[in-house]
Amino acid sequence: MSVLAYGVVAWLFLIGIYGVVSSRNLIHLVVCLSVSQSATDILLLEIGYRAGGHAPVFVDLPAHPGPAVDAVMQALALTDVVIGAAVTGLLLALAVQVHKRAGTLDPDKLRATRD
Amino acid sequence: MSRSARLMFFAAAAAALAATLGVGLSGLPSFGSQISAYARMLNELAPAQRHVTDVVSAISFDYRGIDTLFEEFILLSAVTGISVLLRPLSDESRQLPEDKAPDRTIPPPSPAVWLLAVFLGSLLVLTGIETVTHGQLTPGGGFQGGVIVASAVYVAYLGTNYVTVERFQPGALLEATDGVGASGYVVIGLLGLLAGADFLSNVVGLGGTGNLISGGTIPLLNLVVGVEVAGGFAILASEFLDQTAVIRTRRR
Numbered sequence: 001m002s003v004l005a006y007g008v009v010a011w012l013f014l015i016g017i018y019g020v021v022s023s024r025n026l027i028h029l030v031v032c033l034s035v036s037q038s039a040t041d042i043l044l045l046e047i048g049y050r051a052g053g054h055a056p057v058f059v060d061l062p063a064h065p066g067p068a069v070d071a072v073m074q075a076l077a078l079t080d081v082v083i084g085a086a087v088t089g090l091l092l093a094l095a096v097q098v099h100k101r102a103g104t105l106d107p108d109k110l111r112a113t114r115d
Numbered sequence: 116m117s118r119s120a121r122l123m124f125f126a127a128a129a130a131a132l133a134a135t136l137g138v139g140l141s142g143l144p145s146f147g148s149q150i151s152a153y154a155r156m157l158n159e160l161a162p163a164q165r166h167v168t169d170v171v172s173a174i175s176f177d178y179r180g181i182d183t184l185f186e187e188f189i190l191l192s193a194v195t196g197i198s199v200l201l202r203p204l205s206d207e208s209r210q211l212p213e214d215k216a217p218d219r220t221i222p223p224p225s226p227a228v229w230l231l232a233v234f235l236g237s238l239l240v241l242t243g244i245e246t247v248t249h250g251q252l253t254p255g256g257g258f259q260g261g262v263i264v265a266s267a268v269y270v271a272y273l274g275t276n277y278v279t280v281e282r283f284q285p286g287a288l289l290e291a292t293d294g295v296g297a298s299g300y301v302v303i304g305l306l307g308l309l310a311g312a313d314f315l316s317n318v319v320g321l322g323g324t325g326n327l328i329s330g331g332t333i334p335l336l337n338l339v340v341g342v343e344v345a346g347g348f349a350i351l352a353s354e355f356l357d358q359t360a361v362i363r364t365r366r367r
Contacts, residue, residue, distance in 0.1 A: 001147070006141070010133060010136045013136070014129050018125065021121060049146065056170040057169045057170070068158045070151060071157060072153060072174055075171050075175045079175075082189075086190050086192075086194075089351055094200060100364075
C-alpha cells in the first residue's frame with residue numbers, strides 16, 4: 001500500500017517535469033507544472049492520512065468514527081493550492097505577453113532578444 | 116540544445132531524481148500508520164481551546180496564522196504582478212469589444228442561457244458566502260469561498276457578454292477589496308497587540324462551539340481573506356477577459 005501511495009507522488013512529479021521539458025506550447029507547459037505541483041499536495045495529504053481516519057471536523061457526532069487524520073497537513077495542502085493558483089496565473093499572464101511579442105507559444109521557436 | 120539532447124539529459128536527470136525520491140519516500144512511515152504528535156495534540160485541543168469544529172481552519176487562521184498572512188500576501192503580489200503584466204502596453208490601446216462595435220449586431224443570449232447564468236451565478240455567490248462564513252464549523256473558509264464567489268463573474272460572462280460583465284467588475288472597487296482584504300488581516304492581527312497579547316492572538320470572544328459566531332478571530336480572518344480572494348480572482352477574470360475582448364494592438 002505504501003509503495004502505491006508514495007509511488008503515485010513520484011510518478012506525478014516526474015511526469016509533470018517531463019511534460020515541462022518536452023512541451024511545445026507554453027500553456028501546456030503551465031498545466032504540466034500544475035500536474036507536477038499536485039504531487040506535493042498528494043504527498044502532504046498522504047503523510048497526514050491515518051487508516052480509517054475521518055476528516056478533522058468535529059461536528060457533534062454521537063460517536064466519532066475512529067481517529068481523525070492530520071489537520072496540519074491539510075492546512076499545508078491548502079497553502080500549496082493557493083500558491084499553485086498564484087503561480088499558474090502569473091505564468092499564464094506571461095504566456096499571453098509572449099504570444100503577443102513573439103507570435104508563437106512554442107518554447108523552441110522563441111529566441112531571446114531578437115529585436 | 117536540440118530537442119533529443121534535452122530529452123536525453125532529462126532522462127538521466129529524471130532517473131537520478133527518481134532514485135533519490137524513492138530513497139526519501141521509502142524512509143517515511145508506512146502509509147496510514149500514524150500521524151504526528153503535533154497533529155494529534157491539535158486535534159484534541161483545538162475544539163476545546165478555540166471553540167471551533169473545523170480544526171483545519173483553526174490551524175490555518177490561529178495556530179499558524181502568520182503563515183496564512185504571508186500566503187495571503189503572496190496571493191496579493193501575484194494578482195498585482197498579473198495586473199502589471201497584462202496592462203495595455205505602449206503599442207496597445209483599449210478599444211470597444213467586438214460585440215459593441217458599431218457595425219455589428221450580436222443577438223442577445225437566449226433566455227434559457229440567461230436564466231441559467233442568473234441561477235448559477237446567484238447560487239455561486241450564495242455558496243461562496245456560506246463557505247466563507249462557516250469556515251470555523253465545516254470544511255471551507257476564506258480562500259475556498261472567495262474563489263467560489265469570484266467564479267460568479269465567469270458565469271456572468273459565459274451567460275451574457277463582456278459589456279454586462281463589466282458592470283459587475285468596477286476596477287477601482289475590485290482593487291480596493293483586494294487591498295482592504297489583505298490589510299484587514301494585519302489589522303485583526305494588531306487587535307492582539309492592542310489587547311496586550313501577541314500579534315494575531317485570538318483575543319475576541321470565542322462564542323459557543325458549533326455556533327455560527329464562534330472561534331474568536333478565526334471567522335473574522337476568514338471574512339477578510341474571503342474578501343481579498345474574491346476581489347483578487349475577480350481582478351484576474353477582468354484582466355484576462357480584457358486581453359481577449361478590448362485590448363488591441365494600435366493600428367500603425
